[in-house]
Amino acid sequence: MKATNQPSGITQRTDLPRASRIVVKVGSSSLTTLSGGISEEALSSLVDRLAAVHTSGIELILVSSGAIAAGLAPLDLGRRPRDLATQQAAASVGQGLLMARYTQAFSAHGVTVGQVLLSADDLIRRRQYANAFRALNRLLALGVVPIVNENDTVATHEIRFGDNDRLAALVAHLVKADALVLLSDVDAVYDAPPNAGGVRVPRVDRDEDLASVRVGSTGGAGLGTGGMATKIEAATMSAESGIPALVTSTANAAAALAGEDVGTWFSARGVRRSTRMLWLAHLASTRGRLKLDAGAVRAISAGTASLLPAGIIGVSGSFEAGDAVEITDAAGAIIARGLVNFSSAELPQMLGRTTQDLGEDLGSQFERSVVHVDDLVLV
Numbered sequence: 223m224k225a226t227n228q229p230s231g232i233t234q235r236t237d238l239p240r241a242s243r244i245v246v247k248v249g250s251s252s253l254t255t256l257s258g259g260i261s262e263e264a265l266s267s268l269v270d271r272l273a274a275v276h277t278s279g280i281e282l283i284l285v286s287s288g289a290i291a292a293g294l295a296p297l298d299l300g301r302r303p304r305d306l307a308t309q310q311a312a313a314s315v316g317q318g319l320l321m322a323r324y325t326q327a328f329s330a331h332g333v334t335v336g337q338v339l340l341s342a343d344d345l346i347r348r349r350q351y352a353n354a355f356r357a358l359n360r361l362l363a364l365g366v367v368p369i370v371n372e373n374d375t376v377a378t379h380e381i382r383f384g385d386n387d388r389l390a391a392l393v394a395h396l397v398k399a400d401a402l403v404l405l406s407d408v409d410a411v412y413d414a415p416p417n418a419g420g421v422r423v424p425r426v427d428r429d430e431d432l433a434s435v436r437v438g439s440t441g442g443a444g445l446g447t448g449g450m451a452t453k454i455e456a457a458t459m460s461a462e463s464g465i466p467a468l469v470t471s472t473a474n475a476a477a478a479l480a481g482e483d484v485g486t487w488f489s490a491r492g493v494r495r496s497t498r499m500l501w502l503a504h505l506a507s508t509r510g511r512l513k514l515d516a517g518a519v520r521a522i523s524a525g526t527a528s529l530l531p532a533g534i535i536g537v538s539g540s541f542e543a544g545d546a547v548e549i550t551d552a553a554g555a556i557i558a559r560g561l562v563n564f565s566s567a568e569l570p571q572m573l574g575r576t577t578q579d580l581g582e583d584l585g586s587q588f589e590r591s592v593v594h595v596d597d598l599v600l601v
């Protein structure tokens with residue numbers, strides 16, 4: 223087995239065959255059909271390709287969707303349920319079926335797989351993500367292909383990825399993968415939805431390369447959840463934290479992993495951030511907004527100062543201490559996201575007041591900052 227966790231200099235798609243560790247994500251639309259559940263043919267042909275990659279010495283983590291879609295047929299559900307409880311039930315039935323098929327298909331190639339079900343919390347909180355990291359690393363060291371999905375059966379609306387594209391980007395970040403490959407039923411990002419006759423975007427080096435892209439709804443039978451929007455978001459999130467990403471179709475998996483010119487390549491840019499900061503910047507659902515005066519905008523924009531009550535000129539939304547909020551300038555443009563130390567009920571009385579004044583009022587329990595610099599990410 224190759225040494226891992228060394229930056230392997232994967233900068234172009236042609237470098238992919240010499241990656242040490244990659245995360246491949248496959249979507250529901252590539253694995254399942256509405257009427258028949260899991261497509262045996264689609265799953266085995268994907269596994270044939272992935273097993274070959276694994277056998278060539280590349281450490282592979284598969285993030286596979288499809289639990290909910292696979293549970294529809296056995297439960298006689300005609301379409302993807304909208305309510306959380308039925309989605310949870312479908313996932314519970316489908317996840318077992320999905321893993322049974324993967325276990326069988328990989329074992330035909332002599333490859334052992336292991337199921338890893340993650341919730342958002344597992345990737346955000348330091349102690350938990352250290353735990354997830356250890357388990358994934360051990361599986362890889364034992365030569366196992368971990369197959370990851372969201373723990374849909376116990377996930378709640380509040381703390382849920384909902385789509386595996388961004389989950390896969392966080393997993394790639396967590397395991398320090400050399401590249402992230404997002405597979406679905408469309409061969410690349412197009413500048414307009416494929417049914418509207420778009421042109422393939424071959425490469426994204428900066429945000430402007432996506433400026434003309436128009437994203438439509440999910441294609442096919444509507445089995446997928448995220449559509450192209452979450453793939454672009456996940457690939458961008460990954461690239462911005464230093465891990466290149468490739469968006470292509472399952473049919474192109476072999477060509478993509480061989481480094482051929484397929485799909486849309488998101489080149490790596492930016493430096494590695496903590497998984498928690500990545501979550502805060504791209505994933506956390508915000509509960510409210512804090513509006514700042516010009517002085518406070520200047521202070522936090524340097525990236526070294528916490529947000530103090532004196533610079534806040536408006537509070538909106540309903541949130542508790544610890545929730546994520548958006549932080550805007552006086553004109554309402556979003557400049558940052560952060561975890562707030564006070565609830566929306568407590569904050570209005572504090573606005574514009576100095577920390578000294580508040581400290582006298584609130585005594586020793588007074589937490590000086592409304593958002594601590596370590597809980598703040600500029601966007």
Ligand SMILES: Nc1ncnc2c1ncn2[C@@H]1O[C@H](COP(=O)(O)OP(=O)(O)O)[C@@H](O)[C@H]1O
Pocket residue numbers: 248249250251252405406407408410411412413414415416417420435436437438439440441442445446447448449450
């Ligand atoms: N600009 C675009 N470029 C490419 N695909 C797009 C675009 N806009 C919408 N799509 C649709 O996104 C779909 C892929 O998303 P989705 O069905 O959620 O996949 P998965 O289930 O594999 O995650 C494609 O079927 C495609 O029709």
Ligand SMILES: N[C@@H](CCC(=O)OP(=O)(O)O)C(=O)O
Pocket residue numbers: 248249250251286287288289290291313371372374384385386387445446447448449
């Ligand atoms: N965790 C869900 C997958 C949700 C999801 O991201 O679906 P998709 O857009 O098909 O990748 C499931 O297994 O059904």
